[in-house]
Amino acid sequence: MNSSISGKKTQVFLSLNRIFCYIVLGLLSLLCLFSFYFLLVNASRPHAEIMSEFSLVPGNFLFKNLSTLLSDENIPIVRGLLNSLLISSCTAALTTYFSAMTAYGIYAYNFKFKRLAFTFIMLIMMVPTQVSALGFIQLVTKMGMMDTFYPLILPSIAAPVVFFYMKSYMESVLPLEIVEAARVDGSNEFKTFNRIVLPVIKPAMAVQAIFAFVTSWNNYFTPSLIINSANNKTIPILIYQLRSADYMKFDLGQVYVMIFVAIIPLMVVYIFLSKFIIKGLTLGSVKG
Numbered sequence: 319m320n321s322s323i324s325g326k327k328t329q330v331f332l333s334l335n336r337i338f339c340y341i342v343l344g345l346l347s348l349l350c351l352f353s354f355y356f357l358l359v360n361a362s363r364p365h366a367e368i369m370s371e372f373s374l375v376p377g378n379f380l381f382k383n384l385s386t387l388l389s390d391e392n393i394p395i396v397r398g399l400l401n402s403l404l405i406s407s408c409t410a411a412l413t414t415y416f417s418a419m420t421a422y423g424i425y426a427y428n429f430k431f432k433r434l435a436f437t438f439i440m441l442i443m444m445v446p447t448q449v450s451a452l453g454f455i456q457l458v459t460k461m462g463m464m465d466t467f468y469p470l471i472l473p474s475i476a477a478p479v480v481f482f483y484m485k486s487y488m489e490s491v492l493p494l495e496i497v498e499a500a501r502v503d504g505s506n507e508f509k510t511f512n513r514i515v516l517p518v519i520k521p522a523m524a525v526q527a528i529f530a531f532v533t534s535w536n537n538y539f540t541p542s543l544i545i546n547s548a549n550n551k552t553i554p555i556l557i558y559q560l561r562s563a564d565y566m567k568f569d570l571g572q573v574y575v576m577i578f579v580a581i582i583p584l585m586v587v588y589i590f591l592s593k594f595i596i597k598g599l600t601l602g603s604v605k606g
Contacts, residue, residue: 354581361574368570383571384579393556394548395576402553403583405467405541406534409474413530414523416475421484422515426497443478447539455543465546474534480526487522488515524591531587535580553580 360368362380367373387395424436458469492515500510516523538554545551551559557580561573 357574357578357581361571361578363571365569365571368574379571380575383569383575386569387572387575390572392548393560393576394551395553395556395579397549398551398553398556399579399583401467401550402535402580405470405552406531406583408467408471409534410527410530412471413474413477413480414527417477417480417526418484418516418519418523419511420481421488422511424481425485425488425492426494439478439481442476443482451540451543454540458544464544465550466544467550469544470534470537470541474530477530480530483526484519484522487519492518528588528591532584535584 356374358380359374359376361383363373363377364379364383367377387393420439424432424439454469454473458464463469496514496518497510500514501507505514536554537552538558541552541555542558545555553576557573557576560576561568
């Protein structure tokens with residue numbers, strides 16, 4: 319009898335705890351979504367209304383602001399979107415693939431300077447991008463790559479943070495026995511990596527692809543040092559250019575519209591890759 323009452327109390331406590339967690343998560347979700355809603359509201363209002371009063375009701379200037387932005391020859395937003403999409407996609411692909419390959423080499427092979435190589439990569443991870451910016455610009459200038467996309471894409475091959483994440487993930491989900499069995503069956507190393515290792519670490523690659531894409535998409539510092547011509551400018555540069563325009567010509571409604579348009583590709587990438595993350599989590603729970 320006492321055990322039955324105790325069991326019911328436990329169930330009630332767990333139910334209340336679950337309800338409380340759902341309420342907290344719901345409030346946090348609303349707070350996160352509010353910023354996007356506020357962005358959409360201001361994107362649909364004219365500059366004068368945005369500057370004069372705060373409102374939670376959307377206006378009717380969304381398409382007007384969008385058409386004005388698209389007709390501005392000084393802000394080639396379509397070309398900027400394509401440039402950012404190209405750079406971010408290539409960066410995400412190169413970062414995830416070569417970091418996974420490097421992590422596989424450190425994890426699956428035993429060689430003389432293995433620990434030294436791992437330590438060296440970790441030390442590079444501690445160096446901020448701003449510290450090496452001057453030397454990087456000098457190198458790019460000597461190689462004749464200024465005002466091109468190559469300096470924004472090729473360095474993504476070396477990503478110590480992604481390498482560390484991939485190696486840690488491999489240690490938890492990739493038994494070396496699978497690799498050894500593939501070698502016994504006659505599979506070469508490149509084939510083993512592409513057909514056996516990559517499918518196993520696909521969830522980790524999806525996560526890092528999202529992070530790499532978002533980081534590259536929002537990157538303003540490096541492109542602002544490399545890109546000079548209007549046709550090669552990325553979205554962050556164009557947003558800053560529009561935001562820093564002359565006060566008399568400044569239109570805050572266009573700025574909000576441009577930011578709203580700029581986050582749409584990020585949402586699409588996350589929605590497309592999130593299914594791989596969910597599959598990975600589900601697979602992990604089943605294995606557990």
